[in-house]
Amino acid sequence: MxxxxxxxxxxxxxxxxxxxxxxxxxxxxxxxxxxxxxxxxxxxxxxxxxxxxxxxxxxxxxxxxxxxxxxxxxxxxxxxxxxxxxxxxxxxxxxxxxxxxxxxxxxxxxxxxxxxxxxxxxxxxYLPEKGNPSKELLLENALAFIHTPYLWGGKTPFGIDCSGFTQVIYKSVGIKIPRDASQQINIGEKLYLLPEATPGDLLFFGKTEEHVSHVGILLSDEKVIHASGEVRIDKIDHFGIYNDELKDYTHRLISINKIF
Structure with a gap:
C-alpha cells in the first residue's frame, strides 16, 4: 500500500x-x-x-x-x-x-x-486566475446553495455545515481556507466595524474568539448568508444575526475577517 x-x-x-x-x-x-x-x-x-x-x-x-x-x-x-x-x-x-x-x-x-x-x-x-479571485463569482456561488439542508460535516449541495459552506465557496474561486470555523477565524485581516466590511468577507459568531461556534459570508451591508438549519439569508448588524421569523438574535458577532 x-x-x-x-x-x-x-x-x-x-x-x-x-x-x-x-x-x-x-x-x-x-x-x-x-x-x-x-x-x-x-x-x-x-x-x-x-x-x-x-x-x-x-x-x-x-x-x-x-x-x-x-x-x-x-x-x-x-x-x-x-x-x-x-x-x-x-x-x-x-x-x-x-x-x-x-x-x-x-x-x-x-x-x-x-x-x-x-x-x-x-x-x-472555473479555473482561478492566480492572484485575482472573483468576489462576484464567490457571492453567485454562495447564493446557489440557498435552502441546502444543514448537515454536520457536510460539504455538498445535499447537506452542508456552516464552515463546510464557507470553505467550499472560497475553494470555488481558488482560495484554500481551513475546514472548521475555529480555524478559519485565525486567517485574513481582522476588521473591527461592520461598515468596514465588504460582501464576501467572513463573519464569525460565538461567545468569544476562543469559543467561535458559527461562520457566514457577508452578502451585503445588512445581509449574511450562512448554514443554520439550511443555507439561508438573514439580517446582520453589529450585534449579530437577526432572524425575522423568530424576531430575535440567533448568533452574536465576534469577528469580521477579510480574506481577499
Missing amino acids: TNFGICLLSCVPVRLKNSDKSEMVTQLLFGELFTILDATKNWLKIKITDDNYEGWIDKKQAVFLSEEEYQMLDRQPKSFCVDLVNLLEINNGLSQPILFGSTFPNLSENTFKIKDVTYTFSGYN
Whole structure:
C-alpha cells in the first residue's frame, strides 16, 4: 500500500474514528488528494492535502496513488466544478454524478486524465486566475446553495455545515481556507466595524474568539448568508444575526475577517 490517495467518487464521508457509526467530521469531494497516516484492515486514517484535516475513510472508497502520481496531480493547475450537480463522463462509456467544488486537474478542452482514465466534463467549471479571485463569482456561488439542508460535516449541495459552506465557496474561486470555523477565524485581516466590511468577507459568531461556534459570508451591508438549519439569508448588524421569523438574535458577532 502506498501513502498517497485521491477521491474519485462524488463524495466520501471522513469520520472521527474507524467505524461507520462514528461521527462524520468532513467529506472528500471528487479530485481531492490526501496522504495516508495509518491503516487498519478496512479503514485509512488520512490527511486531506488542501486543508490538512485528518480523519478516517473506508478503504474501499480510496484510490491509491504512487508518490510520483500524487506529486504530479498536486502540481497541476486545477479547475473546479461550479455546477451544483452534473455528470462526469468516463472513457469506458459510463458516467458518474459530480458535485460543486470537485477538482479537475489539468482540464483541457473539457477533458482530464487521472491514472490512465480519461474524464470529460461539459458543465460549468472555473479555473482561478492566480492572484485575482472573483468576489462576484464567490457571492453567485454562495447564493446557489440557498435552502441546502444543514448537515454536520457536510460539504455538498445535499447537506452542508456552516464552515463546510464557507470553505467550499472560497475553494470555488481558488482560495484554500481551513475546514472548521475555529480555524478559519485565525486567517485574513481582522476588521473591527461592520461598515468596514465588504460582501464576501467572513463573519464569525460565538461567545468569544476562543469559543467561535458559527461562520457566514457577508452578502451585503445588512445581509449574511450562512448554514443554520439550511443555507439561508438573514439580517446582520453589529450585534449579530437577526432572524425575522423568530424576531430575535440567533448568533452574536465576534469577528469580521477579510480574506481577499
